[in-house]
Amino acid sequence: MNIIRIEHIAKIYKVGTEEVHALRDVSLNIDKNEYVAIMGPSGSGKSTLMNMLGCLDTPTSGLYQFKGVSVSEMTDNQLANIRNQEIGFVFQTFNLLARYDAIHNVELPLVYAGVSKNERRERAKRALIDVGLGDRMAHKPNELSGGQRQRVAIARALVTNPSIILADEPTGNLDSKTGEEIMALFHEIHQKGNTIILVTHEEYIAEHAARIIRLKDGLVEKDEVVKKRFVPEIKENHSE
Amino acid sequence: MRILLFELKEGLSIALRAILSNKIRSLLTMLGIFIGVAVVITMSTAIKGIDNSFQSGISSLGTDVLYVDKWAWFTNEEWWKIRNRKNITMEEYTRFKDLVKLPVAVAPVTNTVQTVKFNERRVDNVFVNGSNADYVKTTNFTFAEGRFYSEIESNAARQVAVIGSEIAKKLFPNISPLDRTIKIGGFNYKIVGVLAEQGSFILGPWNPDNQVYVPIETIFKNFFNRSFRTITINVRANGPAMVEETKAEIEGVMRNVRGLTYNQENDFSINQQEGLQQSYKSVVGVIQIAGLFITGLSLFVGAIGIMNIMFVSVKERTKEIGLRKAIGAKRRTILSQFLLESSVICLVGGIAGLIAAIIISLLINQFIPTSIQIDSVFIGIGVSLITGVISGFAPAYTAAKMDAVEALRYE
Numbered sequence: 171m172n173i174i175r176i177e178h179i180a181k182i183y184k185v186g187t188e189e190v191h192a193l194r195d196v197s198l199n200i201d202k203n204e205y206v207a208i209m210g211p212s213g214s215g216k217s218t219l220m221n222m223l224g225c226l227d228t229p230t231s232g233l234y235q236f237k238g239v240s241v242s243e244m245t246d247n248q249l250a251n252i253r254n255q256e257i258g259f260v261f262q263t264f265n266l267l268a269r270y271d272a273i274h275n276v277e278l279p280l281v282y283a284g285v286s287k288n289e290r291r292e293r294a295k296r297a298l299i300d301v302g303l304g305d306r307m308a309h310k311p312n313e314l315s316g317g318q319r320q321r322v323a324i325a326r327a328l329v330t331n332p333s334i335i336l337a338d339e340p341t342g343n344l345d346s347k348t349g350e351e352i353m354a355l356f357h358e359i360h361q362k363g364n365t366i367i368l369v370t371h372e373e374y375i376a377e378h379a380a381r382i383i384r385l386k387d388g389l390v391e392k393d394e395v396v397k398k399r400f401v402p403e404i405k406e407n408h409s410e
Numbered sequence: 411m412r413i414l415l416f417e418l419k420e421g422l423s424i425a426l427r428a429i430l431s432n433k434i435r436s437l438l439t440m441l442g443i444f445i446g447v448a449v450v451i452t453m454s455t456a457i458k459g460i461d462n463s464f465q466s467g468i469s470s471l472g473t474d475v476l477y478v479d480k481w482a483w484f485t486n487e488e489w490w491k492i493r494n495r496k497n498i499t500m501e502e503y504t505r506f507k508d509l510v511k512l513p514v515a516v517a518p519v520t521n522t523v524q525t526v527k528f529n530e531r532r533v534d535n536v537f538v539n540g541s542n543a544d545y546v547k548t549t550n551f552t553f554a555e556g557r558f559y560s561e562i563e564s565n566a567a568r569q570v571a572v573i574g575s576e577i578a579k580k581l582f583p584n585i586s587p588l589d590r591t592i593k594i595g596g597f598n599y600k601i602v603g604v605l606a607e608q609g610s611f612i613l614g615p616w617n618p619d620n621q622v623y624v625p626i627e628t629i630f631k632n633f634f635n636r637s638f639r640t641i642t643i644n645v646r647a648n649g650p651a652m653v654e655e656t657k658a659e660i661e662g663v664m665r666n667v668r669g670l671t672y673n674q675e676n677d678f679s680i681n682q683q684e685g686l687q688q689s690y691k692s693v694v695g696v697i698q699i700a701g702l703f704i705t706g707l708s709l710f711v712g713a714i715g716i717m718n719i720m721f722v723s724v725k726e727r728t729k730e731i732g733l734r735k736a737i738g739a740k741r742r743t744i745l746s747q748f749l750l751e752s753s754v755i756c757l758v759g760g761i762a763g764l765i766a767a768i769i770i771s772l773l774i775n776q777f778i779p780t781s782i783q784i785d786s787v788f789i790g791i792g793v794s795l796i797t798g799v800i801s802g803f804a805p806a807y808t809a810a811k812m813d814a815v816e817a818l819r820y821e
Binding site: 221224226227246247250251253254255259261265267269270278279281282283284326330 | 413416417420424427428431729730732733734735736737738739740741743814815818
């Protein structure tokens with residue numbers, strides 16, 4: 171089943187009097203449990219596409235169906251609900267709240283989902299254990315390393331059991347070794363049956379995915395299956 | 411409803427966390443509201459206190475008393491016309507008294523300002539009232555000790571005096587004044603009665619607490635000749651309902667006593683407290699409005715402080731707002747988060763201000779009377795909440811309508 175179905179979408183921004191065609195004509199489908207990387211140089215429209223996929227923005231024209239429901243017709247509140255329940259965001263800069271400890275950061279999406287306090291705590295704990303941070307729950311972001319922060323962010327993305335994980339340059343702020351560990355975590359998450367969409371401009375990161383969609387000038391330049399896929403070793407010490 | 415409560419609870423915990431994470435800033439912001447609420451409430455308790463004091467003071471004089479006087483308390487008439495009126499004399503009083511039927515009491519009053527002494531102690535500029543035994547019936551006086559002077563004492567011009575409670579306190583801090591002899595303007599008077607506190611600071615020297623009462627004949631004997639000055643005739647109606655009727659009667663009787671023909675104007679005035687109350691209200695009303703306006707300004711400045719800090723706070727947390735939106739916060743959730751934050755700041759500041767106002771009111775109650783009303787507590791809390799919501803709304807709205815994508819990109 172298609173989780174995401176996009177047909178001929180375009181996005182036009184108005185900058186002053188000039189119209190910027192961030193996306194011209196993009197069509198693609200993403201199925202359940204796919205692992206897709208979206209690549210492209212800056213200005214190719216990959217950020218716009220990601221915002222669209224993440225329901226943070228709606229297309230100017232074209233069709234975007236999320237699990238069979240058209241996103242362009244949704245109200246702000248409906249979009250907020252989709253983001254809350256169906257999409258887990260992972261950002262390049264982690265975007266953790268500095269004054270909250272790890273477990274509270276992970277709980278946050280559940281607060282907006284209206285989950286009761288005890289259940290929230292339970293689920294956040296499980297998510298943190300799943301990403302290998304069972305012993306760091308009470309630490310604030312500034313007491314955690316970059317890799318650990320990204321793990322907290324991943325736990326936050328996973329905690330609502332979303333239909334897709336949307337990761338925007340998740341290794342962009344990490345050194346290559348830590349980045350590799352994070353990619354291994356994504357691999358593991360994918361193995362568990364999750365759908366992952368990865369936005370990156372680095373070839374070797376993209377090669378972790380099973381499929382790469384290359385964008386250029388607001389168009390899909392190439393939509394290909396990765397032949398020589400990079401499969402990271404899974405370290406057993408994650409799951410405590 | 412349950413969802414609303416849930417959101418309120420969660421929003422409150424988010425707001426509290428935000429406030430606590432920036433303690434000094436929150437405290438300084440609260441200070442603005444604290445001062446604003448404190449002065450507004452202190453001002454209103456002081457106004458209320460003065461008002462109460464005036465009302466009780468005026469009622470100790472009797473709300474149903476009319477004053478037949480050469481002088482008018484409130485008039486548009488030219489001053490020289492009034493000055494040229496004839497003095498009211500004791501003879502006129504006697505005839506007047508014989509003719510009126512409706513009043514319950516009629517008493518002639520004159521006064522002189524004298525120094526009152528007991529041994530080494532003295533009080534200067536005391537209003538010494540002279541009247542007769544009926545005078546006490548025109549008032550609502552209550553006695554701490556002793557009695558009012560009697561008809562015999564008054565007719566015989568005896569050297570007897572009744573003193574107000576403040577005078578008693580000043581001259582006799584430790585002993586009972588009863589039967590002591592004081593000097594009024596150099597003459598000896600025996601104290602036969604001490605008034606209980608009548609409580610009307612606002613009347614100043616006209617406050618019965620600060621006065622001395624002696625027979626009118628004694629005043630004429632000691633201080634000035636009876637034809638020297640006009641007297642006032644205090645007339646008490648049989649209850650407030652009878653005031654108008656009594657006023658009509660005494661006007662007729664007084665015109666008769668004066669021998670005025672139908673086309674002559676009154677050459678006397680009938681004063682009553684209603685006029686005093688009206689002019690009091692117009693004066694105090696202005697003070698109230700001015701006072702509340704000025705103190706309200708400080709609250710307004712506090713509110714601007716809140717709005718300012720909330721704008722800064724929203725700007726600072728742009729990225730956080732973007733994130734919250736990305737993970738599912740709705741506009742109204744963001745709106746309520748910031749509204750709650752400003753409301754909590756205002757409420758805490760306001761309640762502290764209220765407590766301070768109550769303490770200040772109790773302190774200044776030593777000097778001027780204040781009256782803490784239960785409604786000022788609700789007003790204080792209400793005002794600070796409303797201030798919080800109003801001053802927080804614009805910043806919260808800015809936050810709520812932020813574009814998630816742009817907010818996330820904000821550095």
